[in-house]
Amino acid sequence: MRRLTLAVLLVLTGCAPTGGGDSLGFAAVDLSATPETLATHGNQLLVGTRPADHPELVVRGENGALVNSKLIPTTPYGKEAHWYGITSDGTTITGVGGERGGAHGNVRWSAWTGDTRQITEKPQGFSTFGGYGAGELIGPVRTKQGPLIIGTWQSDKAGLDIAVWTYAAETWSRQPSLGTVLESSQELLRFPLAVTPNGDGALVVGWQIAKGAVSAAVWQFDGKSWTTATLPDGDAALAARCWDGTCHVVGRSKGKLAWWSGPEWKKLTTPDVPVGDDAKLAAPVPVNGVPTLFVDHNGVKAVSEKEERPANGLKGEVVAAEAVGGEVFVIVGGRLWRAA
Structure with missing residues (x-):
């Protein structure tokens, strides 16, 4: 991984640090939908997003280009799902989606399989994830x-x-x-x-x-x-x-x-x-080899075993963090940010 210096995390490179040391700026990644989850796919970043009423999967390549994987839902709830998680072995992508519905408002689950070109909902029997005992x-x-x-x-x-x-x-x-x-x-x-x-x-x-x-x-x-x-x-x-x-x-x-x-x-x-x-x-990530947790504590902070430092300008719930290809990404306040 390229070296990343853990220090005061700033939204824009060039903002003055407040805690001393070298600064690591964060820049917003321009997505057309709200990011919900992150995963790695080799040296690519997978971003599970959701516009107003359906799921999408965005692939960020090593060159920074953003491409939408083609999603093929096969059930009504799959068409409306939020992402509960995505994982990959570098070849095959597996996702879990869910949306509440029905008389009791339970989550109706959807399971997805594919690659960066296309990911398809694989319909399962209702009793697989739902029904009595679920x-x-x-x-x-x-x-x-x-x-x-x-x-x-x-x-x-x-x-x-x-x-x-x-x-x-x-x-x-x-x-x-x-x-x-x-x-x-x-x-x-x-x-x-x-x-x-x-x-x-x-x-x-x-x-x-x-x-x-x-x-x-x-x-x-x-x-x-x-x-x-x-x-x-x-x-x-x-x-x-x-x-x-x-x-x-x-x-x-x-x-x-x-x-x-x-x-x-x-x-x-x-x-x-x-x-x-x-x-x-959110799960910790390595930053310059140091295990680091991003957490909302009177503003977003980067916490390691040794110290806690502010992330000036980043506000809101920290939903996810990932390190891929020498870069660190976080979902904070409903937006995706990249360490500049």
């Missing part, structure tokens, strides 16, 4: 064995299990959670919140409650089986990203930012940043 979908994740969709489903014992769907012959199939670390019980309820690729497998993060005690937790898939770990001194793990053999998990502990580094799951000491019970966090 929970929520967290999003897709690529693994060496193929794409997975992570979500929740009614448990055989209590509450909701963490659920995993696999893909073959254009069909998504939910795998049994019973007897695995993904199942809930009357003694232990599990709640997944986010998923990210991890080597050949995947890392799911969230929280659990056992005998009234709440703790942050992770569930790891190595390509063959699932294992779980409780994160020290944490209430919930909200987002994660893995690179160079290390997973960076961010979440909440007693109303403050918590950051863990795995696979040892050491809790790091970080700047004092409040994180509310209903807060969402």
